[in-house]
Amino acid sequence: MGELSAVGVHSSQFTNFEKSPRTQFLGLQYFIKDKNIGLGLDISNDQFGIVKENNINSNISYILRLNENFRLSFGIKAGFKSILLDYSHLNIFDPDEDVFLEGFQRHTIPNLGFGLFIVSEEFNFGISSPTFYTQDYKNIFTNKFSPELVDYYATVGYNRILNSSYTLQSNILARVVDGAPYSAMIALSVEYEESILIGANFELDSSIGSLIGFKIFDNFYAGYAIDFSINNFQKYNSGSHNFFLSYGPRSLRNSDL
Structure with a gap:
Protein backbone atom coordinates (compact mmCIF):
# COMPACT_ATOMS: atom_id res chain seq x y z
CA MET A 1 0.00 0.00 0.00
CA GLU A 18 15.73 45.21 -6.32
CA LYS A 19 15.49 41.94 -8.26
CA SER A 20 15.79 39.95 -5.03
CA PRO A 21 15.46 36.14 -5.18
CA ARG A 22 12.03 34.54 -5.43
CA THR A 23 11.40 30.81 -5.40
CA GLN A 24 8.40 28.54 -5.93
CA PHE A 25 8.74 24.83 -5.19
CA LEU A 26 6.42 21.83 -5.51
CA GLY A 27 7.43 18.39 -4.28
CA PHE A 48 17.18 36.50 -9.19
CA GLY A 49 18.32 39.56 -11.09
CA ILE A 50 18.67 38.66 -14.76
CA LYS A 77 17.81 12.41 -8.00
CA ALA A 78 18.12 13.12 -11.70
CA GLY A 79 16.68 15.82 -13.87
CA PHE A 80 17.24 18.96 -15.87
CA LYS A 81 17.76 22.64 -15.24
CA SER A 82 16.74 25.40 -17.65
CA ILE A 83 18.60 28.69 -17.21
CA LEU A 84 17.57 31.93 -18.88
CA LEU A 85 19.87 34.95 -18.71
CA ASP A 86 17.86 38.03 -19.71
CA TYR A 87 20.31 40.80 -20.53
CA SER A 88 17.51 43.30 -21.19
CA HIS A 89 17.52 44.02 -17.45
CA LEU A 90 21.16 45.15 -17.53
CA ASN A 91 22.58 48.59 -18.14
CA ILE A 92 24.72 47.79 -21.20
CA PHE A 93 27.62 50.15 -21.81
CA ASP A 94 28.89 48.45 -24.99
CA PRO A 95 25.96 47.19 -27.11
CA ASP A 96 28.40 45.79 -29.70
CA GLU A 97 29.38 42.94 -27.36
CA ASP A 98 28.46 39.65 -29.07
CA VAL A 99 26.97 38.22 -25.90
CA PHE A 100 24.24 40.84 -25.94
CA LEU A 101 23.19 40.50 -29.59
CA GLU A 102 20.12 38.37 -28.89
CA GLY A 103 19.25 39.96 -25.57
CA PHE A 104 19.25 36.65 -23.69
CA GLN A 105 20.89 33.25 -23.43
CA ARG A 106 19.12 30.00 -22.61
CA HIS A 107 20.77 26.76 -21.50
CA THR A 108 19.34 23.37 -20.54
CA ILE A 109 21.70 21.22 -18.53
CA PRO A 110 21.45 17.86 -16.70
CA ASN A 111 21.56 17.45 -12.95
CA LEU A 112 22.33 14.51 -10.66
CA GLY A 113 22.21 14.46 -6.86
CA PHE A 114 22.32 12.04 -3.94
CA GLY A 115 21.40 11.88 -0.28
CA LEU A 116 21.88 9.62 2.73
CA PHE A 117 19.92 9.81 5.98
CA ILE A 118 20.16 7.82 9.23
CA VAL A 119 17.31 8.22 11.69
CA SER A 120 16.07 6.81 14.99
CA GLU A 121 13.30 7.78 17.39
CA GLU A 122 15.42 10.64 18.77
CA PHE A 123 18.46 11.18 16.52
CA ASN A 124 19.01 11.81 12.83
CA PHE A 125 22.00 12.50 10.61
CA GLY A 126 22.23 13.14 6.90
CA ILE A 127 24.50 14.23 4.07
CA SER A 128 23.49 15.23 0.57
CA SER A 129 24.55 16.95 -2.61
CA PRO A 130 21.58 18.01 -4.76
CA THR A 131 23.91 19.07 -7.61
CA PHE A 132 26.69 16.48 -7.43
CA TYR A 133 26.92 16.28 -11.21
CA THR A 134 25.94 18.98 -13.63
CA GLN A 135 27.10 20.54 -16.87
CA ASP A 136 29.10 23.75 -16.87
CA TYR A 137 26.78 26.00 -18.81
CA LYS A 138 29.64 28.40 -19.53
CA ASN A 139 30.79 25.68 -21.94
CA ILE A 140 27.54 24.02 -22.88
CA PHE A 141 29.25 21.38 -25.04
CA THR A 142 31.46 19.95 -22.27
CA ASN A 143 30.04 17.36 -19.88
CA LYS A 144 32.16 16.95 -16.76
CA PHE A 145 32.13 16.92 -13.00
CA SER A 146 32.24 20.55 -11.96
CA PRO A 147 33.63 20.85 -8.40
CA GLU A 148 33.02 24.58 -8.43
CA LEU A 149 29.29 23.93 -8.89
CA VAL A 150 28.81 21.16 -6.32
CA ASP A 151 26.76 21.85 -3.19
CA TYR A 152 27.23 19.75 -0.03
CA TYR A 153 24.93 19.65 2.98
CA ALA A 154 25.23 17.91 6.33
CA THR A 155 22.59 17.83 9.05
CA VAL A 156 22.29 16.41 12.54
CA GLY A 157 19.19 16.55 14.69
CA TYR A 158 17.73 15.54 18.03
CA ASN A 159 14.06 15.06 18.89
CA ARG A 160 12.82 14.65 22.44
CA ILE A 161 9.29 13.85 23.59
CA LEU A 162 8.89 16.06 26.66
CA ASN A 163 5.45 14.77 27.64
CA SER A 164 2.21 13.64 26.04
CA SER A 165 1.67 17.09 24.50
CA TYR A 166 5.06 18.61 23.69
CA THR A 167 7.97 17.48 21.51
CA LEU A 168 11.29 19.32 21.29
CA GLN A 169 13.10 19.32 17.93
CA SER A 170 16.62 20.61 17.30
CA ASN A 171 18.75 20.62 14.18
CA ILE A 172 22.10 21.85 12.85
CA LEU A 173 22.53 22.30 9.11
CA ALA A 174 25.98 22.92 7.58
CA ARG A 175 26.33 24.06 3.97
CA VAL A 176 29.18 24.29 1.50
CA VAL A 177 27.92 26.09 -1.59
CA ASP A 178 29.81 27.37 -4.61
CA GLY A 179 30.32 31.12 -4.48
CA ALA A 180 29.36 31.45 -0.81
CA PRO A 181 31.23 31.11 2.49
CA TYR A 182 30.78 28.03 4.64
CA SER A 183 27.72 28.39 6.83
CA ALA A 184 25.87 26.64 9.62
CA MET A 185 22.33 27.11 10.86
CA ILE A 186 20.96 26.10 14.25
CA ALA A 187 17.20 25.56 14.56
CA LEU A 188 15.06 24.80 17.61
CA SER A 189 11.32 24.19 17.66
CA VAL A 190 8.56 22.90 19.90
CA GLU A 191 5.56 20.96 18.62
CA TYR A 192 2.29 20.86 20.53
CA GLU A 193 0.04 17.81 20.13
CA GLU A 194 1.13 17.37 16.50
CA PHE A 202 20.16 31.35 13.87
CA GLU A 203 22.81 31.43 11.15
CA LEU A 204 26.21 32.73 12.24
CA ASP A 205 27.00 36.18 10.81
CA SER A 206 24.00 35.91 8.52
CA SER A 207 20.47 35.83 9.90
CA ILE A 208 18.00 35.08 12.66
CA GLY A 209 14.46 33.90 12.13
CA SER A 210 11.32 32.32 13.46
CA LEU A 211 8.56 30.09 12.15
CA ILE A 212 5.08 28.91 12.95
CA GLY A 213 3.24 25.93 11.52
CA PHE A 214 -0.18 24.51 12.25
CA LYS A 215 -2.53 21.73 11.24
CA ILE A 216 -5.39 22.94 9.04
CA PHE A 217 -7.18 19.59 9.19
CA ASP A 218 -6.18 15.92 9.00
CA ASN A 219 -2.90 15.53 7.10
CA PHE A 220 -2.87 19.17 5.91
CA TYR A 221 -0.40 21.67 7.36
CA ALA A 222 0.49 25.29 6.65
CA GLY A 223 3.25 27.54 7.91
CA TYR A 224 5.14 30.81 7.69
CA ALA A 225 8.78 31.65 8.39
CA ILE A 226 10.62 34.96 8.46
CA ASP A 227 14.36 35.68 8.56
CA PHE A 228 16.24 38.93 9.13
CA SER A 229 19.82 39.67 8.14
CA PHE A 244 4.44 26.52 2.87
CA LEU A 245 1.52 24.14 2.54
CA SER A 246 1.95 20.39 2.96
CA TYR A 247 -0.03 17.18 2.88
CA GLY A 248 1.04 13.79 4.19
CA PRO A 249 0.10 10.98 6.56
CA ARG A 250 1.70 11.38 9.97
CA SER A 251 3.53 8.06 9.56
CA LEU A 252 5.66 9.61 6.83
CA ARG A 253 7.05 12.11 9.32
CA ASN A 254 7.49 9.74 12.25
CA SER A 255 9.96 6.89 12.71
CA ASP A 256 7.44 4.04 12.45
CA LEU A 257 8.29 3.20 8.83
Missing part, protein backbone atom coordinates in the same frame (compact mmCIF):
# COMPACT_ATOMS: atom_id res chain seq x y z
CA GLY A 2 1.38 3.40 -0.93
CA GLU A 3 1.20 6.77 0.77
CA LEU A 4 1.27 10.12 -1.01
CA SER A 5 2.69 13.35 0.39
CA ALA A 6 3.18 16.79 -1.11
CA VAL A 7 4.63 20.17 -0.19
CA GLY A 8 4.48 23.58 -1.82
CA VAL A 9 6.71 26.52 -0.88
CA HIS A 10 6.88 30.17 -1.88
CA SER A 11 9.93 32.17 -0.80
CA SER A 12 10.70 35.88 -1.19
CA GLN A 13 14.23 36.64 -0.03
CA PHE A 14 15.74 40.02 0.87
CA THR A 15 12.52 41.96 0.25
CA ASN A 16 12.84 45.61 -0.81
CA PHE A 17 16.11 44.73 -2.57
CA LEU A 28 5.47 15.14 -4.63
CA GLN A 29 6.46 11.89 -2.92
CA TYR A 30 4.95 8.42 -3.05
CA PHE A 31 6.12 5.84 -0.50
CA ILE A 32 5.59 2.15 -1.28
CA LYS A 33 5.55 0.85 2.27
CA ASP A 34 5.73 -2.90 1.63
CA LYS A 35 8.81 -2.41 -0.57
CA ASN A 36 10.46 0.40 1.45
CA ILE A 37 10.82 2.44 -1.75
CA GLY A 38 10.07 6.11 -2.21
CA LEU A 39 9.40 7.85 -5.52
CA GLY A 40 9.31 11.60 -5.99
CA LEU A 41 9.06 14.53 -8.36
CA ASP A 42 10.36 18.05 -7.64
CA ILE A 43 9.57 21.17 -9.67
CA SER A 44 10.98 24.59 -8.85
CA ASN A 45 11.25 28.08 -10.28
CA ASP A 46 13.90 30.60 -9.18
CA GLN A 47 14.33 34.22 -10.21
CA VAL A 51 18.57 34.92 -14.04
CA LYS A 52 15.48 32.73 -14.32
CA GLU A 53 15.97 29.07 -13.48
CA ASN A 54 13.53 26.17 -13.75
CA ASN A 55 14.28 22.72 -12.35
CA ILE A 56 12.54 19.38 -12.68
CA ASN A 57 13.94 16.30 -10.94
CA SER A 58 12.77 12.75 -10.30
CA ASN A 59 13.80 10.99 -7.10
CA ILE A 60 14.05 7.42 -5.90
CA SER A 61 15.02 6.23 -2.43
CA TYR A 62 15.24 3.03 -0.44
CA ILE A 63 14.86 2.57 3.31
CA LEU A 64 16.90 -0.12 5.06
CA ARG A 65 16.23 -0.98 8.70
CA LEU A 66 19.62 -1.36 10.41
CA ASN A 67 18.31 -2.59 13.77
CA GLU A 68 15.40 -2.01 16.14
CA ASN A 69 16.35 1.63 16.62
CA PHE A 70 17.96 2.91 13.42
CA ARG A 71 17.09 2.91 9.75
CA LEU A 72 19.07 4.11 6.75
CA SER A 73 17.53 5.94 3.82
CA PHE A 74 19.52 6.65 0.67
CA GLY A 75 18.44 8.02 -2.66
CA ILE A 76 19.38 9.68 -5.92
CA SER A 195 -0.96 20.45 15.67
CA ILE A 196 1.14 23.57 16.28
CA LEU A 197 4.86 24.12 15.67
CA ILE A 198 6.80 27.19 16.87
CA GLY A 199 10.52 27.59 16.26
CA ALA A 200 13.53 29.84 15.86
CA ASN A 201 16.77 29.65 13.89
CA ILE A 230 22.21 40.46 11.01
CA ASN A 231 25.19 41.44 8.88
CA ASN A 232 25.94 44.54 6.81
CA PHE A 233 23.29 43.50 4.30
CA GLN A 234 20.48 44.20 6.77
CA LYS A 235 20.33 47.89 5.79
CA TYR A 236 19.41 46.93 2.22
CA ASN A 237 16.52 44.53 2.80
CA SER A 238 13.49 43.92 4.99
CA GLY A 239 13.92 40.22 5.59
CA SER A 240 12.97 36.99 3.85
CA HIS A 241 9.48 35.48 3.89
CA ASN A 242 8.57 31.84 3.34
CA PHE A 243 5.13 30.23 3.10
